[in-house]
Amino acid sequence: MMAGEEVSKNILINNNLSEIEKLSKAVAEFGKINNLSSEVIYDVRLTLEEVVSNIIKYGFEDNYEHQISIEMNLQGETLTMKIKDDGKPFNPLEVKNANLEKPFDEREIGGMGIHIVQQLMDELRYNREKDKNILLLRKHIANRSSD
Amino acid sequence: MSLTVKLDERAPGIHVVSPMGSLDIMNYTTLQEAIDSLLQESPKMIILDLKDLDYITSSGVGVIIKTRKIMKNNNGEVLLVNLQPQIEKVFEIIRALPDQQIFKNIEELDRYLDRMQKKVVKEG
Numbered sequence: 001m002m003a004g005e006e007v008s009k010n011i012l013i014n015n016n017l018s019e020i021e022k023l024s025k026a027v028a029e030f031g032k033i034n035n036l037s038s039e040v041i042y043d044v045r046l047t048l049e050e051v052v053s054n055i056i057k058y059g060f061e062d063n064y065e066h067q068i069s070i071e072m073n074l075q076g077e078t079l080t081m082k083i084k085d086d087g088k089p090f091n092p093l094e095v096k097n098a099n100l101e102k103p104f105d106e107r108e109i110g111g112m113g114i115h116i117v118q119q120l121m122d123e124l125r126y127n128r129e130k131d132k133n134i135l136l137l138r139k140h141i142a143n144r145s146s147d
Numbered sequence: 148m149s150l151t152v153k154l155d156e157r158a159p160g161i162h163v164v165s166p167m168g169s170l171d172i173m174n175y176t177t178l179q180e181a182i183d184s185l186l187q188e189s190p191k192m193i194i195l196d197l198k199d200l201d202y203i204t205s206s207g208v209g210v211i212i213k214t215r216k217i218m219k220n221n222n223g224e225v226l227l228v229n230l231q232p233q234i235e236k237v238f239e240i241i242r243a244l245p246d247q248q249i250f251k252n253i254e255e256l257d258r259y260l261d262r263m264q265k266k267v268v269k270e271g
Binding site: 017020021050109112 | 148171172173202204205206208209233237240241
């Protein structure tokens with residue numbers, strides 16, 4: 001990829017946890033084509049899994065199938081991910097933070113997942129626009145391939 | 148992504164659990180079930196050998212933390228060994244386990260176990 005070039009990949013999945021594997025494979029492919037380091041690929045895969053699982057688990061109140069779109073965009077040394085869904089107003093970053101002293105339950109795990117995402121990403125922004133939840137995540141990649 | 152769990156009794160009451168592959172939201176129950184059946188035997192120690200674990204999410208960490216709490220309540224221990232760098236990074240972010248329960252390799256773990264054994268003999 002030449003300096004200034006931009007590469008994007010769009011993935012659409014259903015609101016089913018079994019679809020996360022499809023997402024992970026797409027991340028691996030995107031990373032390989034764009035020469036991203038294994039560490040960056042891992043961070044992105046983990047981030048998207050944590051965020052999207054929270055959306056699937058807590059973002060929908062009906063029994064219908066919904067689609068979640070994930071757009072990955074690489075421009076220079078900035079990787080941006082935009083996750084969009086049409087569920088209820090729900091910010092997946094607000095799943096309660098983990099308190100490891102308390103007895104464990106699913107919310108604690110979700111909160112722990114978001115804590116991980118906050119450490120792995122450089123920017124995180126949630127918006128609600130026209131009945132859609134939009135989550136923007138950004139990561140600055142210093143060395144494209146240090147493997 | 149797939150997960151296999153290997154179980155091995157290293158010594159009476161000391162069990163090695165080796166999850167291999169990826170530990171994620173779809174398969175963490177596989178590890179949970181393997182550990183649950185082990186817990187019924189009231190082990191003294193569970194050693195999680197993570198050398199073949201390439202990927203972990205919060206669900207997987209949750210299983211390990213839960214196991215540690217149960218073992219601690221029963222005066223047992225959970226030790227981790229052979230963490231790959233990306234796995235170690237996740238545990239560091241969460242500060243999930245005290246440093247003294249994570250070992251770089253089997254040799255370091257063996258030295259710890261020897262010291263513990265000598266301590267028991269001394270106190271006995």
